Amino acid sequence: MTKKNQIIVHQAFYGEVNRRSHGCVFSTVEDAELNTFLTGFTDRPSAIPAGIVMQPYYSAIAHGKYYVITLTFPDHTAQRAGMVFTHVLIIAIDDIEYVNNLDYLFSHFCKTIPENKTSIQELIIPISALEAKETLNTFPEYVMQGARELANGKLPMLFCGESELFIRLITSVWAGIPYSFRAKMSFTAGFSTTNIDTSKTVIHFQKNLEDSLRNSEFVSDMDTNLVEVNSTVEKCILTPLADNQFEVFIKDLNVDLNDWSILQLCAKAYEGYQNYLQLNNDALKQLIRQLAKISPSRNNGKSIKNKVISEIKQRIDSSKERNLKSLKNLPLDAFDSGEDVVADSVNSFAETELTKLNGFNDELMSEVIILSHNDTQANWWHTAIKSALGNSIKAGHVTGIQNIWKLLVKSEDSLSVVLSFFSKERKYEGLLIKHIPKGIPQQIAGSFAKEIQKREWILLHSYLIRTYLTSKEALKQQLSLEKKLSLDSFEGSKLLVKDVTDKDLLSLAMETSEKFFIAEYAVRSVESPTLLNDLDIRNQIWLSIWTMALIETDNLEHGILNLSEKVEQVLNSIPESMEVPDEIIRQIANSEYADISELKNRADLWKYFQPNIRELFLEATANALVKTISSKGLAGISIEPELTNYISSDKYMTSLLNTYRSDMNTVLGVYEYVANLKDSLLAEYIKYYPNNLNDVQSARLGNLVLAKRFHLSARQIFEKAKHNNSFKVALTKCQSIADIGFWDRLAWGGLIGQTVSADSVYSELLRIAVKLYDKGPEDNDIWKRAGGEISKLHNHKTREENWRIAISLLRNGGGGKEISVKSLIKEMIEDHPNNTELKEIKKYFK
Structure with a gap:
């Protein structure tokens, strides 16, 4: 700002013109637009109430590039009643900053209406004459009250009193307010509350109009007691600053001066800024709010704002400012990078707090975290707090997680957030x-x-519920949840089951029938077999427990008392619709208890067994029956079809005959008591039987073979008897079905007690002859070569008939002088030297 030595003040008179209207009488400035404005402004603002005599009054207002101050008198000399005369001082709007002593300017007003209304000229006033008088520290109470009204923005302010006291108020305020506010200052006179000009800053009512203001708030000149200036606003308005720093402050911040109430805020902000380094934290934050209010654009007042923001940042960084919550609503968008700067500090502070090893303030952090989450209108602060917590969680440091746990258990709200x-x-x-x-x-x-169920943090869930539930109830709830969520790992339940007693675990298994409880109890029984001592075969849960224990131990006897009794109960319960697990049946089938030969309802069981299991039971039971047959016999005991069919199978009988290959009594017993056994297998057994039979065994064998019509076995007995005399008794019993042929009878007549008849011998010779010489006796001249006469033969239809006649001739001595049975057989052997039948039958004709 360039300093001036002087300013020009123009003057004008406005009053009656041409004896009929109010207008410009004379002016030292030629400005038609200004003249038009002043014509209206200098006229009386409203009618004078009846009985009231108008007193001279002052007015002022900014208009365009000018600021005008007026003094108006009632003009009793005018032709028209109620006319006024006004003396106007006109100043360039930019020069009002030099006018710090308004009294000096007022001194140039005329004291009365001049006689010569055209003798005025522009005033040239040295700046030195306009400088402020000595600064005062005390003012009349009404002045102080007026200053406060202006600062509070309660406009227009109504003043009622004498003119000279009104001027005291105006000049006192004018001296201290910033230049930028002087241009906003306007005042005039008022004569009625019904038509107050609300566009003005101050309205002056003359003293005798006080009654008309009884229903309005106004400043009265009655209280003239001197009062000391104390408040910030009063100091800024009433005490002019020598270096105008308040004005500089307002200009730097580019304060919008449309609202007088902002003056008070500016004054407080200025006072705070002057000592911002010494302000306490709350006052510093208040200063930030004030600066944002009076200068909302981040492009204004950067130097001022940066200093304040840097200070709050430093305090946060050094932990001098720990009230994070109080920073939440700071309007930092009015500060260039303010949000980023403070947000960074808040974030750093929160992260540091969350990772404190000692002295962690869970109360503070819980509160700010809840706020950051729940506030519907989020800003930089919310983001900073959320980021701090999020980063601490992601970092996963021991202290950080421990402190976060403190927040989780702080309260219900803190937990959720x-x-x-x-x-x-x-x-x-x-x-x-x-x-x-x-x-x-x-x-x-x-x-x-409850909160983490939807997250499926099942293991953490188990840790939590065991803090407030009994171990049994906790396990029950945990398993229910894991099943509900279709989780097969049961990791939480596996953790909790370790705390449950054997008794409670069994109780849970019985109450719920849950496979998990059953399996866990079974697993425990592997290490503690006595847990199975109370096994109740009639209880399905116990059967399931036993089943799983068997899978683990593969030992049917593990932990079970009175096992044979338990097995019998299990097997007897199967036809009674008891659901016996397959594993139990399998284990029994592979044990000594697979022998169910003594089981009363054995015949009812076979249909309930799976084929492979039934095979094991049948084998064990069959073997037991075979032993019984061998030692006691089975007189009066029936064998059901399933067992009969199994024993009579090739596989089983082959094995049995091999097992008892030297025990004829057992084999005979089996064949005697079991139906549908095969002749071929017994025949094979007889063939390779290594021992001799006593007469009883031999007779028993023969009778068995004859009774069952076992032709193959009978034949084998015959073959065996050829070389083993102990089989002769058996042969005598069954030789009738042994299919002993001609040659055997021929060769073994003595063995079987029978001789071969001549008819049989000649019949056999006939058969051999027909087979070897199918063209008849003339074939290959066999008849002739044997010495027979061809003429003795007859030509019949078949060659067999020819041979029958030829053999008949030989038997009766006919056929020729030279031929005989011996000569015929001899010639046949010549033709067929390897034919055993010819060699055998030759022996008969020795």
Whole structure:
């Protein structure tokens, strides 16, 4: 700002013109637009109430490039009643900053209406004459009250009193307010509350109009007691600053001066800024709000704002400012990079607090985190707090997670909010489990457990519920949840089951029939066999427990008292619709208890067994029956079809005959008591039987073979008897079905007690002859070569008939002088030297 030595003040007179209207009488400035404005402004503002005599009054207003101040008198010399005369001082709007002593300017007003209304000229006033008088520290109470009204923006302010006191008020205020506000200052006279000009800053009512203001607030000149200036606003308005720093402050911030109420805020902000380094934290934050209010654009007042923002940042960084909540609504968008700067400090502070090893302020952090989450209108502060918590969670440092646990258990609200910052990833569940604290409040633990169900943090859920439930109830609830969520790992239940007693675990299994409880009890029984001592075969749960224990131990006798009794109960319960697990049946089938030969309802069981299992029971039972047959016999005992069919199978009988290859009594017993056994297998057994038979055994064998019509076995007995005399008795019993042919009878007549008849011998010779010489006796001249006469033969239809006649001739001595049976056989042997039949039959004709 360029300093001036002087300013020009133009003058004008406005009053009656041409004896009929109000207008410009004379002016030292030629400006038609200004003249038009002043014509209206200098006229009386309203009618004078009846009985009231108008007193001279002052007015002022900015218009365009001018600021005008007027003094108006009632003109009793005018032709028209009620006319006024006004003396106007006109100043360039930019020069009002030099006018610090308004009294000096007022001194140039005429004291009365001049006689010569055209003798005025522009005033040239040295700046030195306009400088402020000595600064005062005391003012009349009404002045102080007026200053406060202006600062509060209660406009227009109504003043009632004498003119000289009104001027005292105006000049006092004018001296101290910033230049930028002087241009906003306007005042005039008022004569009625019904037509107050609300566009003015101050309205002056003359003293005798006080009654008309009884229903309005106004400043009265009655209280003239001197009062000391104390408040910031009063100082800024009433005490002019020598270096105009308040004005500089307002200009730097580019304060919008349309509202007088902002003056008070500017004054407070200026006072705070003057000592911002010494302000306490709350006052510093208040200064930030004030600056944002009076200068909302971040492009204004950067130097001032940066200093204040840097100070709040420094205090946050050094932990001198710990009230994070109080920073939440700071209007930092009015500061260049203010949000980023403070947000960074808030974020850093919060992260540092969350990772404190000692002295962690859970009360503070819980409150700000809840606010950051719940506030509907989020800003930089909310983002900073959320980021701090999120980063601490992601970092996963021991202290950080331990402090976060303190927040989780702080309150229901804190739990819900803090948990919402956790990703659903399982690694965060692991972090929380790893650092879970002792002594979590039951109510919090319950709420926490409920909250994490939807996250499927099942293992953490188990840790939590065991803090407020009995081990039995906790396990029951945990398993129910894991099944509901279709989780097959049961990791939480596996953790909790370790705390449950054997008794409670069995109780849970019986109450719920859950496979998990059954399996866990069975697993425990592997190490503690006595857990199976109370096995109740009639209870399905016990059967399931036993089944799983068998899978683990593969030992039917493990932990079971009175096993044979238990097995019998199990097998007897099967036809009674008891659902016996396959594993139990399998284990029994592979044990000594597979022999069910003594079981009363054995015949009812076979249809309930699976084929492979039934095979094991049949084998064991069959073997037992065979032993019984061998030792006692089975007189009076029936064998059901399933067992009969099994024993009579090739596989079983082959094995049995091999097992008892030297025990004829057992084999005979089996064949005697079991139907449908094969002749071929017994024949094979007889063939390779290594021992001799006593007469009883031999007779028993023969009778058996004859009774069952076992032709193959009878034949084998015959073959065996050829070389083993102990089989002769058997042969005598069954030789009738042994199919002993001609040659055998021929060769073994003595053995079988029978001789071969001549008819049989000649019949056999006939058969051989027909077979070897199918063209008849003339074939190959066999008859002739044997010495027979061809003429003795007859030509019949078939060659067999020819041979029958030829053999008949030989038997009766006919056929020729030289031929005989011996000569015929001899010639045949010549033709067929390897034919055993010829060699055998030759022996008969020795």
